[in-house]
Amino acid sequence: MIVMSPRVAARSWCLLLLFVGANVWGAEKAPPIASSFAVFWQAAQGRPFAEQIKLWDQDIEAPRRDIYASVVWETQNHPDWVDKKRRYLQARFVEYPKIAGDIPAEAVTLQSTIDDQVTRFRQQFPDASPKPPVYVLLAPNFDAKSGVRSDGTPVLAFAADSLWLEKANLDIVVPHELFHLYHAQHAGIRNDGVMPGVALTLPLFEEGLATYVSGQLSPGHSDGELLLQSDLGDIPIRRLPEIANRFLADARDKAIDTEHPEAFKKWFNASVVAYQKDLPNRSGYWLGLQLIRYLRKTHSLME
Numbered sequence: 001m002i003v004m005s006p007r008v009a010a011r012s013w014c015l016l017l018l019f020v021g022a023n024v025w026g027a028e029k030a031p032p033i034a035s036s037f038a039v040f041w042q043a044a045q046g047r048p049f050a051e052q053i054k055l056w057d058q059d060i061e062a063p064r065r066d067i068y069a070s071v072v073w074e075t076q077n078h079p080d081w082v083d084k085k086r087r088y089l090q091a092r093f094v095e096y097p098k099i100a101g102d103i104p105a106e107a108v109t110l111q112s113t114i115d116d117q118v119t120r121f122r123q124q125f126p127d128a129s130p131k132p133p134v135y136v137l138l139a140p141n142f143d144a145k146s147g148v149r150s151d152g153t154p155v156l157a158f159a160a161d162s163l164w165l166e167k168a169n170l171d172i173v174v175p176h177e178l179f180h181l182y183h184a185q186h187a188g189i190r191n192d193g194v195m196p197g198v199a200l201t202l203p204l205f206e207e208g209l210a211t212y213v214s215g216q217l218s219p220g221h222s223d224g225e226l227l228l229q230s231d232l233g234d235i236p237i238r239r240l241p242e243i244a245n246r247f248l249a250d251a252r253d254k255a256i257d258t259e260h261p262e263a264f265k266k267w268f269n270a271s272v273v274a275y276q277k278d279l280p281n282r283s284g285y286w287l288g289l290q291l292i293r294y295l296r297k298t299h300s301l302m303e
Contacts, residue, residue, distance in 0.1 A: 033138060037103055044093070121179075121182070133149075144159065173228070199251060200267060203264075229281075235280070243287055
């Protein structure tokens with residue numbers, strides 16, 4: 001008996017699903033993203049960037065205009081979103097010839113993982129929605145994120161192309177992000193804790209909790225895998241007091257501070273440039289996970 005991997009099996013079904021459509025919760029009247037991409041790329045491949053971006057707006061964003069404006073580009077919060085969009089898309093269009101054939105299968109695999117993880121999630125959190133507002137999209141500027149639609153509804157978005165390029169472990173990414181959505185719906189903690197007026201302690205707590213939950217729903221992974229960054233898993237636990245004290249020096253800084261974003265970047269941003277010479281980038285995620293593990297000794301998840 002030949003056993004196929006989920007991604008290989010999904011490839012066998014992706015062409016059929018282009019026509020019948022996957023069960024993408026929250027997709028509303030938009031066609032499946034894989035079929036939109038097929039239409040877009042057939043017309044855009046090999047064309048000048050100016051033509052490609054017009055086709056992108058027509059085939060990818062127009063059927064999903066609100067979710068792209070409010071969640072993908074966050075146009076209300078970023079006055080320079082048009083320039084950023086052009087830069088990100090120009091780089092992504094260069095990568096599409098290498099991955100265009102893989103995107104439909106990744107979208108199918110992603111939806112299958114979402115379906116499975118929602119079922120598992122509701123076993124841990126019975127009050128979670130059986131059909132949460134989840135969108136499978138294409139986006140060059142993130143892999144997965146929670147956000148808020150223009151009507152105030154918390155939603156979750158996954159970028160199939162970015163996840164494929166990262167070769168991301170969907171069984172870790174999906175429950176992590178489902179918890180962010182659940183917490184936004186039930187506790188009002190939106191945008192992964194990166195909210196106006198809050199201190200860095202909130203995203204520390206929020207990312208640590210989401211990482212912990214992903215480990216509960218997909219057991220058997222190392223800390224480096226759960227944190228989506230192997231060098232974070234290499235931080236020795238004996239450094240916890242030192243790192244905690246260092247974070248406390250920045251703890252009162254705001255999660256959103258356009259004039260002084262250095263503290264947030266130091267603890268939570270990914271970058272090819274090191275923010276702290278003796279710690280990996282995104283060390284706030286590691287510290288948050290240690291905090292939640294300590295709290296779990298005396299508190300339940302529902303608390």
